[in-house]
Amino acid sequence: MTVDGKGTIAEAVAVRDGRIAAIGDAAGLAAWRGPETKVVDVGGKTVLPGFIDSHSHMAGMAEVEALHINVHAPPLKSGKEIIATLKEKTKGLPKGAWIIGQGTYNQIMPTREALDKAFPDNPVRLIWSAHDSMINHAAAVAMGLTKDYPDPKDGMGRYERTKTGEVMIIRDAPAPWPKLRTLTPEELKEGVRTIMTDFYLKKGVTTVSDYAAPLTVRAYQELKDEGRLPVRVSLNFFVRDYKRLVGNRLPGLLESGARTGLGDEWLQLGALKFAADGVWGTTAYTYRPHWNGSGTTWMPDNYGGTNFTQEELSDQILQGHKAGWQIHVHANGDRAQDMALNAFEAAQAAAPRPDARHRIEHFGHFLTQDPERTEARLDRMVKGGVIPSPQVAFLWRLTDVNVREPDVKFFALKTMIDKGMHPAGGVDTIGTQNFATAPMFSISRAIRRDTKYGTVVQPEEAISVMDAIRMFTIWGAEANFMEKDRGSLEVGKLADMVVLSQDPLTATPDQLPGIEAAMTIIDGKVAYQKP
Structure with a gap:
């Protein structure tokens, strides 16, 4: 194909x-x-262009796999099972030692009371995602997050507290986290290499677009120099993530003269990324208050928040745009998405670039059925050539309560494609759904529209098998300025291919999730073959 x-x-x-x-x-x-x-005779199996993942966090995955305890639910079924798993994994841990559990978005967690009872002497942090964490009483004491600790100011993020006022949940807010063990540079290098091999190469992915911290860039460069880089990498940089947490890297990047495209086929510079808001149901920046049921907890009149004023975001994006960078903006909420579009349009007006290919990360996850604003937003994206970068793998994590939210289209892929957009496929896991890095997992969700509970969500937004494949091949290439070299099998392009265990065009919907990568080929060489 x-x-x-x-x-x-x-x-x-x-x-x-x-x-x-x-x-x-x-x-x-x-x-x-x-x-x-x-x-190489593949015995009639289906060959595709090598898959492209357009949104990954490799170093975060390496840290989580090495240092966190997996408490995903499912397969765990309750808060009681999560506590039992934590206890089993921390036998013999001394008093006062921290325990970190990693789950995924919106999953069930133990109650604060149960967590306190089970771990009175050890600080515990349970992570839903990079945006949300629950802590127990021992952790709140260790961090000084008492009833007198002030709420965060300026921008997005908040603390949720117990009845006594002690901090219980931290959502997109700074916190005095302790300095715990992290991976050494050598461990990080080997950890990233393992992630690239086991979670990407073996799944048929030949190119990853990664949001990389400086130490990760060094790891990639050393692996490339050693001839041990398993897959091709596009390096994207956080310019400024959450205010007060990550400093502004823009001046240094602009001063370097580097820009999108610098590098070679194995390692090249991608985009600058800005995080405009948080996640749906809690901290995404919206026009309407978050619905009671859309997040793990609820508060009235919650419109989320943003890390930037419009002026700040527009100024930062203009500087990067003028310097030749592609820009990615994390924007889950409709109001944050409009801010991103305002900034993109202002940048183009000030310094026209006919093919900038700026992107909105997570666009289309939760499309509000607000005809006037939503249609205008979609039309602005098409007119401006702004690329939506959704992660349909996260449709799987919707609960049977989430999917009842009124006036929302969930992971509205067909709506975007019908408008003429080419959404880029990516997984966006930082330990949240590491099992979902196989593109066939996302391709299956885009077609089947099923959650972890078996619920089919808005089947009218299902797309064709070929369009789902395009998200992780040619459309992924376009979203990363790579279509001249990869994304399709054509003369002159890189010989990156994946051999699938079954033809997705003839497979039944029930068979799609079981399709695996039988072989991955990079540069015309067999880089992985399933035993």
């Missing part, structure tokens, strides 16, 4: 010097065989 503009289905591909030399029928390509040619 070439995924070219004509939807060509071919029988064979010839590779020379890491690039595709010819593609077509097997008989016609026989002339390309020479005495040194290696012929």
